[in-house]
Amino acid sequence: MSRSADVVVYGATSAGVPAAVAAAEGGAHVVLVEPGRHLGGMTSGGLGYTDVGDVRALGGAAARLRSDIADHYGTAPGRYAGPEPHVAEAIFRRWLEQAGVAVEFDASVDAVETTEGRDGRELRAMTTTAGDRFEAAVFVDTSYEGDLLAAAGVPYRIGREDRSLHGERFAGRxxxxxxxxxxxxxxxxxxxxxxxxxxxxxxxxxxxxxLAQLGEGDGGVMxxxxxxxxxxxxxxxxxxxxxxxxxxxxxxxxxxxxxxxxxxxxxxxxxxxxxxxxxxxxxxxxxxxxxxxxxxxxxxxxxxxxxxxxxxxxxxxxxxxxxxxxxxxxxxxxxxxxxxxxxxxxxxxxxxxxxxxxxxxxxxYVREARRMVGTQVLTEHDLLAGAVPPDTVALGSYHIDVREVQRVWRWVYEHPDPIGTVFTEGYLSVPVPIYGIPYGALLPRREDAANLLVPVCLSASAVAFASVRMEPQYMMLGQAAGAAAALAASLGVAAHDLPRDVLRECLRDTGLRAESV
Structure with missing residues (x-):
């Protein structure tokens, strides 16, 4: 089977569903491609108690889900941190049906065709392991693993970097x-x-x-x-x-x-x-x-x-x-x-x-996997400063939440003989103010891919990603990526060349918040 669309979204996660809906509501013909059999990723996959952070930062799809949960149970918004999993999936399914988005299940990416376009390197089509081919003007990778971006040859990092890379206090071992x-x-x-x-x-x-040296980048994944x-x-x-x-x-x-x-x-x-x-x-x-x-x-x-x-x-x-x-x-x-x-x-x-x-x-629960090396890298410094850059597409607020990375052992030199002792390493919980997530963090470098947006495995340091990685942020970032993809497809321009004032107005119309609160 071969299909064409304006926008192809890969991964029906909590980012993928809002991305597909936003693109469709922006006038694009959209296909949502999902490797598994379910919608909603972790939001419908067991993560019922959702880590929200500061509710003032919520907007767009995250606020809509919060409202729909309340409507379903006849309660005030926020009474429940999340719905029962089957209810979450039903809400996402209704969103897609209302937006007229077709979903292709059991469709894992196998290969990506690329070409050199006038605006830089572009993705032309993706082929699944079942042999189906999907062609589009713009692609959005909303998978937890970043499999589409990797198949397209976009560079990425995995795990903890060295403190010296971005000068981050909380980087490394x-x-x-x-x-x-x-x-x-x-x-x-x-x-x-x-x-x-x-x-x-x-x-x-x-x-x-x-064990790596203290602060050394060891590729550790939570x-x-x-x-x-x-x-x-x-x-x-x-x-x-x-x-x-x-x-x-x-x-x-x-x-x-x-x-x-x-x-x-x-x-x-x-x-x-x-x-x-x-x-x-x-x-x-x-x-x-x-x-x-x-x-x-x-x-x-x-x-x-x-x-x-x-x-x-x-x-x-x-x-x-x-x-x-x-x-x-x-x-x-x-x-x-x-x-x-x-x-x-x-x-x-x-x-x-x-x-x-x-x-x-x-x-x-894939807490982290690949992280794209993109146009702009979000770092610990941006979060701790509460920076809200001009091209902000969504707000973040949850603390830097690094779950345990490894359980190891070491000799402890205690008299009279050393004792082998188990240690758990990597956990961090660092408060941050509300901060802005820039559009540039969703974009690959132009020479790597000019028509791809990545709202989950976005361009961020491992430390910064540990805050961004929450499901409400994914919903908002997915929505922003979907809206931008539809806009780029309709204007016939690279995702990098969208007029920022037009994009900002478009996101504001969808209920996303891009200003400090």
Whole structure:
């Protein structure tokens, strides 16, 4: 099959749906191409408790979703931080139907045709792994992984850069510091030796590699996981023992609880998993809390962005195995304190969600992957200064939120002999004021692609991206990219050459906020 459109949007994520809708409302003929079978990415894929930041920064599609959620449940806006996953997907589906946007599912990008145009290098068409070909005047990559931009040969970065690259205080490898997500001291990494004094085989769930120097760029990618919906409903699905459950895989958790008993530490189930009934219907959005959590810290996320489709599927299955195993471990293992097991026995998976994927989410939480090297690089300095540049297309406000990057071990030289100890590294939470995200951060360099916009894997440092990466920001940036794509297609100009006053007026008409509040 071969199809032509004014605008092709790749990835029906929380950015992709607003991008397609905005482009269609701008008068463009739009095709939305989605590698999977669902709409909405993480917004419909388990991330029910949405990290909003300052609500004054919300506009456009993010504000519209907030309003539609309230209308659906008959509540005031903001009563729920997010809807039930199936409700989020239904809202996105309605938006696309109302805008007249066709969606092609099960369509992963395989190759991209490019040509040298009058305005620079241009994407001409993309071909999927199924052999379908989509030609367009303008393309928008709204995938979490940046697969379209990579297939087009647009340069990108993965993971943490060195502090010297942009002069950022929070760049590179971080200090080994205590915290809620950190592993407490004196937990041995060695299988068969809980004392940590006899070096041997390393336990599972550790990233067994040398640590980079402090502040050094090591390509570290923050951990991935599944955000699970949990319920206490009578028809809940219990946490049964998975067929592939590995006892040794959870030895690190047993050692954590053994240390807690020795030190008199009492952990609650809520602080291990997040059991606040913050979703409609009394459901909870399980999150990665505590030293052992839903997040996988063995370096899988470092590998994922550039991995082949086959290897990505293996890594996704590894995360699913981890998720099922973690829920069973917390609710059944004798090493887990009785109060935690008793509380977990009240919870299970909801029968009303994710029926086609075993009641676990269809979307892996890819917190970060590729980041385009574009026309303008958004950095830590822009965020901390609260800069709102003239070409701002959306506002950001969520703190710089870097989840744990790796779980490692080091020798601690304690008398009389060194002790091998587990450390968790990478977590950061740095407040920022409201700031502007410039149009230039959505644009590749002209010589790389003159008709491509990238609102998710945008041009930002790893530090800055850790704030931009929230779903409400993706919605607004996707909407801005879609509106700009339609405008560029109608004017027959490169995305770089859109008159900024015309673009600004167009975005204002869609409800996006581009001025400081």
């Amino acid at each position: 971080q200090e080994l510091v205590p915290g809620m997500h950190a592993m407490p001291p004196w937990i041995s990494p060695f299988a068969g030796d809980p004392t940590g004094r006899a070096e041997g085989r390393i336990l599972p769930q550790l990233h067994d590699r040398p 951990s991935y996981g599944y955000r699970v919906c949990l319920t206490t409903a009578a028809d809940r699905i219990p946490f049964d023992r998975p067929a592939d459950y590995d006892e040794e895989y959870w030895e690190l958790g047993r050692r954590l609880f053994a240390r807690d008993r020795r030190e008199g530490v009492e952990r609650t189930a809520g602080r291990m998993l997040g059991l606040e009934p913050n979703l409609p219907g009394g459901m909870a959005d399980g999150n990665s809390l505590g030293p052992i959590s839903l997040s996988v810290l063995d370096g899988s996320a470092w590998e994922y962005p550039d991995a082949s489709p086959q290897r990505r599927e293996e890594l996704r299955q590894h995360h699913l195995t981890h998720t099922r195993g973690f829920l069973y471990f917390l609710s059944h293992d004798p090493a887990v304190p009785i109060p935690i097991r008793r509380e977990l026995s009240r919870w299970g998976l909801p029968r009303t969600e994710f029926a086609d994927t075993g009641h676990l989410p269809h979307q892996l």
